Amino acid sequence: MMRPSSQRKEKLRSSFLSKLSTIRTIAERDGLRDEDIDCCVLTALESEDTPMERNIIGRIACGYLKVAVSVVVIFFLATLLISSHKPLKQYVIELVTGYSYHILRTVRIVSLPLTRQVDLSGIYYSDCLVPNPWFEGATPPDCIPCQLVRHIPEVAVIDHVTLMSPFVYQDENVNRFTFEEMNSWYLKNKEFLSSSTMKDYAQSSNSFIESPSDLFTEKRREEDFRHHPFSFEWRTGVPGRIRLVRNLCGKPSFIPHKAEIQPEMFLMVDSASSHAHSLPIPSLHGSTWLSQSHGSREIVLTPIASCKKDCTEMSIILSAGKVLFYSSEYWSLVSVPLGDEISISCLGTFYE
Numbered sequence: 001m002m003r004p005s006s007q008r009k010e011k012l013r014s015s016f017l018s019k020l021s022t023i024r025t026i027a028e029r030d031g032l033r034d035e036d037i038d039c040c041v042l043t044a045l046e047s048e049d050t051p052m053e054r055n056i057i058g059r060i061a062c063g064y065l066k067v068a069v070s071v072v073v074i075f076f077l078a079t080l081l082i083s084s085h086k087p088l089k090q091y092v093i094e095l096v097t098g099y100s101y102h103i104l105r106t107v108r109i110v111s112l113p114l115t116r117q118v119d120l121s122g123i124y125y126s127d128c129l130v131p132n133p134w135f136e137g138a139t140p141p142d143c144i145p146c147q148l149v150r151h152i153p154e155v156a157v158i159d160h161v162t163l164m165s166p167f168v169y170q171d172e173n174v175n176r177f178t179f180e181e182m183n184s185w186y187l188k189n190k191e192f193l194s195s196s197t198m199k200d201y202a203q204s205s206n207s208f209i210e211s212p213s214d215l216f217t218e219k220r221r222e223e224d225f226r227h228h229p230f231s232f233e234w235r236t237g238v239p240g241r242i243r244l245v246r247n248l249c250g251k252p253s254f255i256p257h258k259a260e261i262q263p264e265m266f267l268m269v270d271s272a273s274s275h276a277h278s279l280p281i282p283s284l285h286g287s288t289w290l291s292q293s294h295g296s297r298e299i300v301l302t303p304i305a306s307c308k309k310d311c312t313e314m315s316i317i318l319s320a321g322k323v324l325f326y327s328s329e330y331w332s333l334v335s336v337p338l339g340d341e342i343s344i345s346c347l348g349t350f351y352e
Contacts, residue, residue, distance in 0.1 A: 023041075141329055143310045146311035149311070152166045154170075154316075166325060169252070169322065174291045175293055176320050176321055182269075182344060192244070193212060193244065194211075199237030215232055225269075226340075229273045229275055230270065230273075231268075231269070231270050233280055234268075235280060242263060242265045248267075250293075258352070259351065260352075261348060262283070262351070265346065265348050269342065272341060272343070274343075275337075278332065281332060284349065284351075286327065286350070287327060288349045289324065289347070289350075293320065297337065298316070298335070298336040298337075298338045299324060300315045300334040301313065301326060302331065328349065
C-alpha cells in the first residue's frame with residue numbers, strides 16, 4: 001500500500017505524462033520534429049519563473065503588505081486613543097521623553113542609507129510637509145516674561161541662563177576675525193560651501209552680490225565696503241557647513257552642555273554706512289544668541305506684534321567679543337550701523 005505522498009506523486013506523474021502526450025500529438029500535427037518538441041519541453045522544465053514560484057512570491061509580498069498595513073492601522077488607532085485620553089497621553093509623554101533623543105538618533109542613523117541615495121534637502125526645513133486646512137496659526141505667547149524686562153544687563157558671571165531675560169556677556173569663546181580672515185576661511189572651504197542647496201539662502205543690499213561666492217573672492221577687501229552702504233546675510237542649514245560656520249564664530253560659553261543646537265547658522269556682514277535693517281528670525285523660536293566677531297553695531301530689541309503694548313523696546317551696543325542672549329519667541333532685532341569698521345556677526349539658536 002502506497003503512502004499518501006507517493007500516491008500524490010504518482011497522480012501528478014500520470015497527469016504530466018497525459019498532458020505531455022497531448023502536447024506531442026498537437027506539435028506533430030503542426031509539423032514539429034521530435035527533437036524540437038524535446039527541446040521545448042526541456043526549456044519549459046528548466047525555466048525558473050514558474051507559475052507556482054510566481055504564486056509563492058505573490059503570497060509573500062501580500063503577506064508583507066498585510067503586516068505593513070496592520071502596523072499602520074494599529075499605530076493610527078493607538079495614537080488616536082492616546083491623544084483622546086489625557087491621563088494616558090501624559091503617561092506616554094513622560095515615558096517617551098527620556099528616550100526621545102535616542103529614538104531620534106536611531107532613526108537618523110537608520111535613514112542615512114536613504115539620504116545617500118535620495119536628496120531630501122528640499123523638505124529638510126519645510127515648515128509643513130502636508131498642508132493642514134484646519135490649522136489656525138500658533139497661539140501668541142504670554143507676554144508676562146517680556147513685561148518684566150526694562151533694560152538689558154551686561155553680566156560678568158553667568159550662573160544660569162534665564163530663558164526669558166535678555167543679557168549681554170563678554171565671552172572668550174566668541175572668535176574675533178576680520179573680513180580678510182573670513183574671506184580666507186571661505187576660499188579655503190569654497191568647494192564645500194559654494195554648492196547650491198535649498199537649505200541655504202543669501203540676501204544682499206547689492207544686486208551684484210547674490211551669494212557667498214559673489215562676496216568672498218580673491219581680490220575682495222574690507223575697504224571695498226567701507227564707504228558704501230552694504231548689508232549681507234547668509235543662512236546655512238547644511239550640517240557640515242553649520243559646523244564650519246560655528247567653528248569660525250565660536251560657541252558661546254553659556255550654552256548648556258546638554259542643550260540641542262538648532263541645525264542652522266546665520267552670518268551677517270554690514271558696512272559702517274549700511275542702513276538700519278531687521279536681522280534674521282530663526283526657523284524655530286527659542287533661546288537665541290547674536291555674537292559680534294568684528295566691529296560694532298547697535299541692536300534694538302523690539303517686542304513681537306502681540307506684545308508691543310505690554311513690553312518695552314530696548315537697545316544695546318554690541319562690540320567685538322560680546323554676545324547677546326535673548327528669546328526669539330518674544331523679541332526681534334534691528335541692526336543700526338555704528339563706528340567706522342565693517343560689522344561681522346553670527347546668530348544661532350538652541351534649546352534645553
